[in-house]
Amino acid sequence: MKFTTPIAGLLALGAATSASPLPSQLSFNSAQYTDAPLSLFSSIYEASRDILTPRLVQTAPDAEPFWALPQYLRWRGVRFMDVTDHLELGTTYTLAHFTAAAQQGHDAGLFPKKMSYQSKVRSVHELLTEDGPRSNIAKFSSFYTRYYKSDTGKQSQQWLLGKVREITSVDDSITVDEFKHPWGQNSIIAHIPATNQSAAEQNGMLIVGAHQDSVNLIWPYFRAPGADDDGSGTVTQLEALRALLEAGWRPETSDVEFHWYSAEEGGLLGSQAVAEDYAKRGVNVKAMNQVDMSAFVKKDVKPAIGIVTDKGRVETGLTEFNRKLVTEYLDIPYVDTAIGAAGSDHESWTKVGIPAAFCIGELRRAPAVLAMSIH
Numbered sequence: 001m002k003f004t005t006p007i008a009g010l011l012a013l014g015a016a017t018s019a020s021p022l023p024s025q026l027s028f029n030s031a032q033y034t035d036a037p038l039s040l041f042s043s044i045y046e047a048s049r050d051i052l053t054p055r056l057v058q059t060a061p062d063a064e065p066f067w068a069l070p071q072y073l074r075w076r077g078v079r080f081m082d083v084t085d086h087l088e089l090g091t092t093y094t095l096a097h098f099t100a101a102a103q104q105g106h107d108a109g110l111f112p113k114k115m116s117y118q119s120k121v122r123s124v125h126e127l128l129t130e131d132g133p134r135s136n137i138a139k140f141s142s143f144y145t146r147y148y149k150s151d152t153g154k155q156s157q158q159w160l161l162g163k164v165r166e167i168t169s170v171d172d173s174i175t176v177d178e179f180k181h182p183w184g185q186n187s188i189i190a191h192i193p194a195t196n197q198s199a200a201e202q203n204g205m206l207i208v209g210a211h212q213d214s215v216n217l218i219w220p221y222f223r224a225p226g227a228d229d230d231g232s233g234t235v236t237q238l239e240a241l242r243a244l245l246e247a248g249w250r251p252e253t254s255d256v257e258f259h260w261y262s263a264e265e266g267g268l269l270g271s272q273a274v275a276e277d278y279a280k281r282g283v284n285v286k287a288m289n290q291v292d293m294s295a296f297v298k299k300d301v302k303p304a305i306g307i308v309t310d311k312g313r314v315e316t317g318l319t320e321f322n323r324k325l326v327t328e329y330l331d332i333p334y335v336d337t338a339i340g341a342a343g344s345d346h347e348s349w350t351k352v353g354i355p356a357a358f359c360i361g362e363l364r365r366a367p368a369v370l371a372m373s374i375h
């Protein structure tokens with residue numbers, strides 16, 4: 001194919017560029033797409049409709065919302081929360097008991113100061129494999145795009161749902177549900193009940209999250225393998241859950257949920273819908289931890305865990321706990337990092353007043369997911 005017209009050129013550019021290029025460490029044939037791309041015309045039509053519809057957006061949980069074209073923001077590299085349908089999130093709908101602590105960023109003393117359960121955590125680490133995540137990420141990024149409004153985005157979600165069901169089938173008490181969204185790609189929630197329910201009711205639930213969707217930043221419906229963003233968090237979570245269950249782990253004093261959100265790239269739409277539902281139902285949530293982009297390390301950069309520290313976006317006590325996990329369990333260090341923009345789905349939880357934290361970078365051993373689930 002020759003690229004002689006602007007639109008063909010744009011197609012070529014779109015095909016070559018994506019929100020998240022394939023990590024150099026992962027080798028597989030990315031040309032083997034599971035499904036053919038949408039036709040050029042329907043792709044342009046759908047994307048144009050998206051592009052010409054202004055949305056009310058926000059760039060931080062407490063920032064002033066403004067009207068903008070999401071695609072224009074993507075072109076400019078501005079990350080945003082689309083609050084058009086969620087104006088009451090954090091006001092009418094809130095789980096307010098921690099709001100002050102979360103927003104002022106002071107350590108409310110909710111999280112362990114010292115590590116415990118080390119031998120249990122290490123025995124789970126022994127069961128982690130690289131092969132599982134590698135083959136899952138190869139499959140997951142072979143969908144042409146996981147854009148939340150696309151057909152292949154629905155298909156990738158169904159594939160992921162099957163994987164979560166397969167992994168959790170070892171225990172009937174674990175439930176796996178689709179959290180339905182109007183755009184078609186649903187969020188997925190695996191619920192692992194605590195063995196002591198009276199303790200669990202007092203303590204509140206622990207949530208670990210990643211987002212399943214991807215987007216091509218140039219043109220939403222173009223190729224977007226999203227292996228790193230956030231195929232990596234998605235499969236990391238799968239592997240963590242698989243290893244935990246293989247080790248016979250069941251949470252004792254808190255229910256634990258694993259969330260795979262839809263439409264993070266649409267402006268945290270999936271996680272906002274879930275957080276709003278939990279707030280409406282008054283679900284007691286203790287904490288939320290997000291993992292986004294954990295596979296890719298730039299050439300000549302020393303691998304490290306990025307601990308996101310942005311004030312007003314993450315809770316400092318949980319963030320400090322994540323630092324301690326890295327120091328205790330990993331051979332690589334952490335680096336504090338500020339993103340300064342709508343980073344990922346944890347911000348939907350920050351907005352309803354739940355202590356939330358965010359790890360980014362190379363999480364070789366998924367410490368945050370594992371150890372937080374055990375505590």
Ligand SMILES: *[C@@H]1O[C@H](CO)[C@@H](O)[C@H](O)[C@H]1NC(C)=O
Pocket residue numbers: 196198199
């Ligand atoms: C369950 O938790 C409650 C509240 O923390 C505690 O009083 C009780 O002893 C626990 N039950 C068992 C069987 O451990």
Ligand SMILES: [Zn+2]
Pocket residue numbers: 211229230264292293344
């Ligand atoms: Zn992401």
